[in-house]
Amino acid sequence: MHSFEYSAPHSLSDAVSLLAQAEGNARPLAGGTDLIDQMQTGRFRPALVIDIKKLPELNVLEFDGDGLHLGAAVPCYRIYGEPRIVQEYSALADACHIIGGVQIQSRASVGGNLCNSGPAADSTPAMIALSAICVIAGPGETRQVPVEEFCTAPGENVLRRGEILAEILFPPRPANSGSHYRRFIPRNEMDIAVVGVGAFVELEDDGQTIKTARIGLGAVAPTPLLAEDLSASLSGKPATDSTFVSAGEAARQIITPITDMRGTAEYRKQITGVLVQRVLATATARARGEPSEYKPGK
Amino acid sequence: MAEVFWPPQGSASLLGGEHNRIDGLAKCIGSAKYAYDVVPDNMLVASALSCPHAHATIRAIDLNAARNMAGVVAVEPLKKEGDEIRWEGDLVAVVAGETEAAVAEGLAAIKIEYEVLDHFVDDTDLDAATEANVTRPAGRNTQLQNRDEDADQEFERLFNEAAVTFEGHYGINVITHMCLETHGSTCESQGDKLVSHLSTQNVSGTPGQIAGPIGLTAQDVTVHCDYIGGGFGSKFAADAWGVTCAQLARNTGRPVKYMLTRSQELKNAGNRPSGFLRAKIAADKDGFVTAWDSAHWGTNGTSGAPVSQGVIPYVFNPPNRRRVATGIRTNTSPARAWRAPNHPQGCAITQTAYDDVARHLGLDSYDVFLRNLSTVGERAPIYEDQMKLAAKLMDWKAKWHPHGKGGQDGSVVSGLGMAIHTWGGGPHASRATCKIHPDGGVEIFLGSQDLGTGTRTVIGLVVAETLGLELEQVSVQIGLSEYPSSGPSGGSTTVGGVSESTRRAATAALNLLLTKVAPRLEADANQLEAVGGKIQIQGNQNRNISWKEACGQIGISPIEAQGEYAPRVTYPRNYDGKRLTDNGVAGVQMAEVAVDTETGVVKMKKFVAVQDIGLIINRKTARSQIYGAAIMGIAYALFEERIMDKATGAFVNAELADYKLPRLGDTGEIVVELYEPESEYNRGVIGLGEPPVISPGAAISNAVCNALGKRVSVLPITPQRVLEAISGGA
Numbered sequence A: 001m002h003s004f005e006y007s008a009p010h011s012l013s014d015a016v017s018l019l020a021q022a023e024g025n026a027r028p029l030a031g032g033t034d035l036i037d038q039m040q041t042g043r044f045r046p047a048l049v050i051d052i053k054k055l056p057e058l059n060v061l062e063f064d065g066d067g068l069h070l071g072a073a074v075p076c077y078r079i080y081g082e083p084r085i086v087q088e089y090s091a092l093a094d095a096c097h098i099i100g101g102v103q104i105q106s107r108a109s110v111g112g113n114l115c116n117s118g119p120a121a122d123s124t125p126a127m128i129a130l131s132a133i134c135v136i137a138g139p140g141e142t143r144q145v146p147v148e149e150f151c152t153a154p155g156e157n158v159l160r161r162g163e164i165l166a167e168i169l170f171p172p173r174p175a176n177s178g179s180h181y182r183r184f185i186p187r188n189e190m191d192i193a194v195v196g197v198g199a200f201v202e203l204e205d206d207g208q209t210i211k212t213a214r215i216g217l218g219a220v221a222p223t224p225l226l227a228e229d230l231s232a233s234l235s236g237k238p239a240t241d242s243t244f245v246s247a248g249e250a251a252r253q254i255i256t257p258i259t260d261m262r263g264t265a266e267y268r269k270q271i272t273g274v275l276v277q278r279v280l281a282t283a284t285a286r287a288r289g290e291p292s293e294y295k296p297g298k
Numbered sequence B: 001m002a003e004v005f006w007p008p009q010g011s012a013s014l015l016g017g018e019h020n021r022i023d024g025l026a027k028c029i030g031s032a033k034y035a036y037d038v039v040p041d042n043m044l045v046a047s048a049l050s051c052p053h054a055h056a057t058i059r060a061i062d063l064n065a066a067r068n069m070a071g072v073v074a075v076e077p078l079k080k081e082g083d084e085i086r087w088e089g090d091l092v093a094v095v096a097g098e099t100e101a102a103v104a105e106g107l108a109a110i111k112i113e114y115e116v117l118d119h120f121v122d123d124t125d126l127d128a129a130t131e132a133n134v135t136r137p138a139g140r141n142t143q144l145q146n147r148d149e150d151a152d153q154e155f156e157r158l159f160n161e162a163a164v165t166f167e168g169h170y171g172i173n174v175i176t177h178m179c180l181e182t183h184g185s186t187c188e189s190q191g192d193k194l195v196s197h198l199s200t201q202n203v204s205g206t207p208g209q210i211a212g213p214i215g216l217t218a219q220d221v222t223v224h225c226d227y228i229g230g231g232f233g234s235k236f237a238a239d240a241w242g243v244t245c246a247q248l249a250r251n252t253g254r255p256v257k258y259m260l261t262r263s264q265e266l267k268n269a270g271n272r273p274s275g276f277l278r279a280k281i282a283a284d285k286d287g288f289v290t291a292w293d294s295a296h297w298g299t300n301g302t303s304g305a306p307v308s309q310g311v312i313p314y315v316f317n318p319p320n321r322r323r324v325a326t327g328i329r330t331n332t333s334p335a336r337a338w339r340a341p342n343h344p345q346g347c348a349i350t351q352t353a354y355d356d357v358a359r360h361l362g363l364d365s366y367d368v369f370l371r372n373l374s375t376v377g378e379r380a381p382i383y384e385d386q387m388k389l390a391a392k393l394m395d396w397k398a399k400w401h402p403h404g405k406g407g408q409d410g411s412v413v414s415g416l417g418m419a420i421h422t423w424g425g426g427p428h429a430s431r432a433t434c435k436i437h438p439d440g441g442v443e444i445f446l447g448s449q450d451l452g453t454g455t456r457t458v459i460g461l462v463v464a465e466t467l468g469l470e471l472e473q474v475s476v477q478i479g480l481s482e483y484p485s486s487g488p489s490g491g492s493t494t495v496g497g498v499s500e501s502t503r504r505a506a507t508a509a510l511n512l513l514l515t516k517v518a519p520r521l522e523a524d525a526n527q528l529e530a531v532g533g534k535i536q537i538q539g540n541q542n543r544n545i546s547w548k549e550a551c552g553q554i555g556i557s558p559i560e561a562q563g564e565y566a567p568r569v570t571y572p573r574n575y576d577g578k579r580l581t582d583n584g585v586a587g588v589q590m591a592e593v594a595v596d597t598e599t600g601v602v603k604m605k606k607f608v609a610v611q612d613i614g615l616i617i618n619r620k621t622a623r624s625q626i627y628g629a630a631i632m633g634i635a636y637a638l639f640e641e642r643i644m645d646k647a648t649g650a651f652v653n654a655e656l657a658d659y660k661l662p663r664l665g666d667t668g669e670i671v672v673e674l675y676e677p678e679s680e681y682n683r684g685v686i687g688l689g690e691p692p693v694i695s696p697g698a699a700i701s702n703a704v705c706n707a708l709g710k711r712v713s714v715l716p717i718t719p720q721r722v723l724e725a726i727s728g729g730a
């Protein structure tokens, strides 16, 4: 690894000004599970590393009338360790449970996962499904950007020089709703998603008809996607297997996966269809309060 | 006097028991030192620069900027102007510096101009390789029952008359050794002496390899390796990096650590050749293979050799057989011996074809394997016995369904498969020195190494058994080239070699002791034996003295005795007397899998391994060795492969994140059965490292084929290949 300076400011505003002064030659460090590896392999060579993982503003985990405020540096283990998140934002807990193993989950943050902006990041499709919003601090005004608009290309995002992702805001969970995230990997655990699917399903009071749905897709396009039309088309449909199968079919048509060493485009399309179908079924079961059969690795 | 040959089955006190490794605790708590853990004061670190091109010549190389970087102490070129690079990732120059950061900056400052040349990396397609002019013939031969007939006509007749004929395509991709501890060393130079803490399978053989190139002689170089994090056949040589590390230590006068990075390890330090095969096969209505006509090809890197003909088809020897072998030269690094060279590939690309005989005839695979055992030679009855045992452990008969005709659980289908294997595992040359101290202490010295297989513990057990002591009373000294030389650990030769030399050394030392003790017991040394921590009159527990007391008779200097095993000398040709070790084993494995037909994911449900290994010294580590082999086999059957990019010639998955190995959750239930009837026990010790890693590829492929009714022709059986086989496939 190359030589670099390290700084651990005490406040978000100090971090922002350090970052702004560094003129693009600095990087924030949250859990470091992406950044340290990228510095080791020489992909990034920042002159200054700014440690943000202890900033109080980035470590909030609070519920209020606006929903859940999740600090960008909160590590995965705190997220799935919070029973209300498991209950109300299940897709987020599902994603945090499968990012790396125990050691990685003790450090890795959802903010880092999003800011790293990889197409296969596990928490991003889950956050898209849950309609989460990024709260961005910087030298200017604090601004808000929906998660589905955050990533702009592989490894790139909307953050401007000096900006830091401070918090992610999840709106309150509606009644009769449930969510789920699942990825496809060739082995049981610890792998990079070939395809990842997050879904949120809200049912009518009858428990049989879909009121609204939101589907987030990972690893099938240069950035994680909100399947907007497909999600909208599910409103009013019966929450049945045949609806989920057709949704899977439709999902295959809207994605633009690449062929790489993890699989051909054709293969990713097949898997996306299967996953969309299975994820919608699990999210629906959760919306109904039924036990779901999902276990990571199955 | 003590007898050198092993006690009869059932009468040993330690041999064959369940023993923990004597170094288990050290490994668990981290006090075991590997080459990487050796950190002498004032040490420099070194690292290499890799070439990004698959094929190029070096036009110019400029190391000056690197030499001038702050913290860089030495820069050593490994290639010079005009040299040809023949695979991506080949090492070009090494930088040694004060810190890893200084070395990284130094490497970044090296300037090299390449002239990029055409490359070829695709070993799967024989026609494309032929067109690219990168093939070479690697032998052909024919065996006919009617020897005088014309081969073409005879094969035509056999295929016409057969109950079934079919053509099959089978393959197994290149994998790397993926040693958890990468190749490398830490070297310390002291005047004209050099100590290399080398990660090696060959402690006794490597000092000379290091000494010559750096202007020393072997006696000035000591190789030290107490622990090694995996070799699998790739760590027999000191290698260019081992020599360069020693050279840097000599040049700078400071200790140097130089280990390969993960990607350098995968790109340079060992891989297993690929094997692909097209065969036309004829069988009678009971599945007996009457004719085999095959062409096979593959690559071992730049020299272009395929899997050897001797393993085509594997274990079975059909009465009529024609095989043609072709090698493909690729711009990939040279292969190295990988656990049971040739056998896993031979098994994977031919016993799948035998299973296809069952599929095409709608027969039980078990019956087809059984039916063809008449062609395997003298070990046929052992295979038959082992198949029965394995089938019982798998509950084969109850679970069996014809290929593709099992029930479906949602999108999931299940299947069974089997394969059989053979290996030598005779001993390598080995010497040992056993010391018995006047205070009762016992030491055994061998310039051998423990690859993690439990060699250290086996040596200790043999000494303790021989001297009638507990394992804890023996101090085992290995891993240093100054000790009596012992062969490299490869080919399952170690356990035989070290148990021969150790048993002989310990017996000789004991006999010297018995001679000294005899007067005290008023007996002839011939009447004495060592059991249960005592020396006693044979069979008479009342006339004895304790071990400690006995050793008190030694005098002031310890007893020291040597033992040796020399191939072809210890047991000359045609020797048919008693023996301590032997050569040649069988083995049967069965797999049960579940396949999700929507995602293509294969899950291991159960894996059964039945294995003979002659006399078992440590049952626990023997079993562990087979668990490890099964997991390694599951890895190459379902997950791992080297992926080469045709366009750039790059090895694209040369990192742990991308090079897929199974996690424990992927391996399912593994059942190990050690097959040790008296007839096998009496053969003595036989090596176990290789045999159990041979069959998993074929057994698992056959199980997947049984589940789907279609063959996934190339290993590893990735989800994508499963889906392709379902939607197209034969």
Ligand SMILES: Cc1cc2nc3c(=O)[nH]c(=O)nc-3n(C[C@H](O)[C@H](O)[C@H](O)COP(=O)(O)OP(=O)(O)OC[C@H]3O[C@@H](n4cnc5c(N)ncnc54)[C@H](O)[C@@H]3O)c2cc1C
Residues within 6 Å of the ligand: A027, A028, A029, A030, A031, A032, A033, A034, A035, A036, A037, A052, A072, A073, A098, A099, A100, A101, A104, A107, A108, A109, A110, A111, A112, A113, A114, A115, A116, A120, A121, A122, A123, A159, A163, A164, A165, A166, A190, A191, A192
């Ligand atoms: C062994 C291993 C397994 C892994 N498994 C998975 C997996 O299964 N799924 C998965 O999706 N990922 C996986 N990863 C990748 C990584 O762990 C995740 O992306 C993780 O969420 C990153 O979070 P972090 O806090 O460690 O980020 P860091 O490494 O600290 O940061 C990542 C990037 O984001 C920037 N950054 C971080 N926080 C902020 C912020 N608040 N504002 C602005 N920029 C910021 C950093 O500068 C850096 O560029 C794995 C990594 C490893 C090493």
